[in-house]
Amino acid sequence: MYDWLIVGAGFAGSVLAERLASERNERVLLIDRRNHIGGNAYDCYDDQGLLIHQYGPHIFHTNSRQIFDHLSRFTEWRPYEHRVLAKVDDKLVPIPINLDTVNKLYGLSLTSEELQDWFKARAEPVDEIKTSEDVVVSVVGRELYEKFFRGYTRKQWGLDPSELDKSVTSRVPTRTNRDDRYFGDEFQFMPKHGYTRMFETMVSHPNIHVMTQTDYADVKDTIPHRRVIYTGPIDEYFDFRFGKLPYRSLRFEHVTLDQAWHQPVGVVNYPQTEDYTRITEYKYLTGQEHAKTALTYEYPSAEGDPYYPIPKPENQELFKKYERLALATPDVWFVGRLATYRYYNMDQIVGQALATFRRINESLPANADTSSVQAMPASAALAS
Ligand code: FAD
Numbered sequence: 001m002y003d004w005l006i007v008g009a010g011f012a013g014s015v016l017a018e019r020l021a022s023e024r025n026e027r028v029l030l031i032d033r034r035n036h037i038g039g040n041a042y043d044c045y046d047d048q049g050l051l052i053h054q055y056g057p058h059i060f061h062t063n064s065r066q067i068f069d070h071l072s073r074f075t076e077w078r079p080y081e082h083r084v085l086a087k088v089d090d091k092l093v094p095i096p097i098n099l100d101t102v103n104k105l106y107g108l109s110l111t112s113e114e115l116q117d118w119f120k121a122r123a124e125p126v127d128e129i130k131t132s133e134d135v136v137v138s139v140v141g142r143e144l145y146e147k148f149f150r151g152y153t154r155k156q157w158g159l160d161p162s163e164l165d166k167s168v169t170s171r172v173p174t175r176t177n178r179d180d181r182y183f184g185d186e187f188q189f190m191p192k193h194g195y196t197r198m199f200e201t202m203v204s205h206p207n208i209h210v211m212t213q214t215d216y217a218d219v220k221d222t223i224p225h226r227r228v229i230y231t232g233p234i235d236e237y238f239d240f241r242f243g244k245l246p247y248r249s250l251r252f253e254h255v256t257l258d259q260a261w262h263q264p265v266g267v268v269n270y271p272q273t274e275d276y277t278r279i280t281e282y283k284y285l286t287g288q289e290h291a292k293t294a295l296t297y298e299y300p301s302a303e304g305d306p307y308y309p310i311p312k313p314e315n316q317e318l319f320k321k322y323e324r325l326a327l328a329t330p331d332v333w334f335v336g337r338l339a340t341y342r343y344y345n346m347d348q349i350v351g352q353a354l355a356t357f358r359r360i361n362e363s364l365p366a367n368a369d370t371s372s373v374q375a376m377p378a379s380a381a382l383a384s
C-alpha cells in the first residue's frame with residue numbers, strides 16, 4: 001500500500017514526492033503519463049549532443065531564498081541572466097522596453113529623465129487598470145503597445161490584450177534605465193547539469209517509486225494508495241463536468257544548425273512578423289560549448305498539450321466551480337499550474353508545493369494509520 005499516489009512528475013509532484021518520502025518516511029508512487037520526469041521543465045540532449053528544453057525555454061529566477069536553497073539540495077547552479085531582443089520595425093531592440101529600446105527605435109539620445117517625460121506625454125490615462133492592454137497603454141502609450149505587445153499577445157493567446165487579465169502583460173516591466181535583463185529577481189540561475197538531472201536527484205529515494213508512461217486513469221483503481229496529490233488539469237480530474245477549462249498550447253519546432261551561433265541573445269521575440277512568437281538558442285542558457293547550435297521555434301496553438309491557463313474572468317469563474325468540487329474531495333490535494341489554474345513560474349510552483357507540504361504536516365500525523373483521522377482535503381493546496 002502506497003501512502004501517496006502522486007500524479008505528475010513536474011515541479012509540483014516531484015518536490016512533494018521528495019518531501020513526503022524523506023521527511024515523513026512515507027511510501028510514494030510518482031507517475032507521469034509522459035515518458036519522462038520533469039514535467040514541462042524536462043531537458044534532454046538532441047541527436048547532435050546539444051542540451052535542449054523539449055517544452056521551450058525554462059530559466060530559473062526567484063526572489064525567495066527559501067525556494068532557491070531548497071532546490072540547491074538537488075543541483076549546482078550556473079549563473080545566467082536572461083536577455084531578450086524583439087524584432088520591431090526591422091530592428092533588434094531590448095525587451096522589456098528600456099532607454100536603449102526607445103533611443104534605438106526612434107533614433108533619439110534621451111536620458112533616463114527625458115524618457116520618463118517622453119512616456120508621460122504618450123501614456124493614456126486609464127481609470128482602473130483591468131486588462132493586459134490597460135497595463136501597457138497606461139505606461140508607454142499606444143504606439144509602443146502596438147509594436148511590442150498587441151501582435152505578440154494576439155499570436156500567443158489567440159486573444160486581444162483587452163480580453164486578457166492585466167496579470168499577463170504585467171509580467172513584463174517597463175524601464176527607464178539601461179537594464180536589459182528580462183528578469184529583475186535576486187536569484188537567476190540555470191541548473192548546472194540541466195533540469196532533468198536535478199529532478200533525477202530529487203526523486204531518487206528508496207521510498208519513491210517512479211512510473212512514467214502511466215496515466216492516472218490506468219492505476220487509480222488498481223494500485224492501492226491512501227491519498228492522492230494531483231498535478232494535472234483540474235477539469236480532466238472531474239471528467240470535464242462543467243465543460244472544458246481553456247488552456248493555451250504550443251507546437252515546438254526544434255532545429256539544429258551546422259554553425260556555432262544563430263542570434264545575439266538567448267531569445268528573440270517576434271511581435272510583428274512570423275507565425276512563431278520567439279526563437280530560443282539554448283547555448284546561451286546552458287553555457288554548453290559545441291560547434292553546432294540548437295534552436296526552438298514556438299508556434300502557439302489552441303490544440304495540443306495544456307501549457308498555459310488563460311487568465312480571463314470567465315475562465316476564473318469556471319475554475320472556481322471545479323475548485324469547489326476539489327475542496328469537497330477528501331484525501332486529494334490539487335497542486336501545480338494545471339490543477340490550480342494559475343499562470344505560475346517554476347519558483348512559484350515550488351513555493352506552492354512546499355506550502356502544501358507544511359499543511360499536510362499540520363493536518364496529518366506522519367506515516368501512521370490515519371484511517372480514523374479526518375484528512376484535510378484539497379483546500380490545502382488550493383488555498384495557497
Ligand atoms: P507540469 O510541469 O505541467 O507537470 C505536470 C505533469 O503532470 C506533466 O508532466 C503531465 O504529463 C502530468 N500529468 C497530467 N495529467 C496526468 C495524468 N492524468 N496522469 C499522469 N500524469 C499526468 N517558468 C519559469 O520559472 N521560467 C521560465 O522561463 C518558464 N518558461 C516556460 C516556458 C514555457 C513554454 C512554458 C509552457 C512554461 C514555462 N514556465 C517557466 C512555467 C513552468 O513550466 C511551470 O511553472 C512548471 O513547469 C509547472 O510545474 P507543474 O508541476 O505544476 O506542472
Ligand code: UDP
Nearest residue numbers: 086095148149152153156168169171172269
Ligand atoms: N509579451 C508581449 N510581447 C513580448 C513579450 C511578452 O506581448 O515581447 C506579453 C505576451 O502576452 C506574453 C506575456 O507578455 O504572453 C508574458 O510574457 P512572458 O515572456 O512572461 O511569457 P512566457 O515566457 O510565460 O511565455
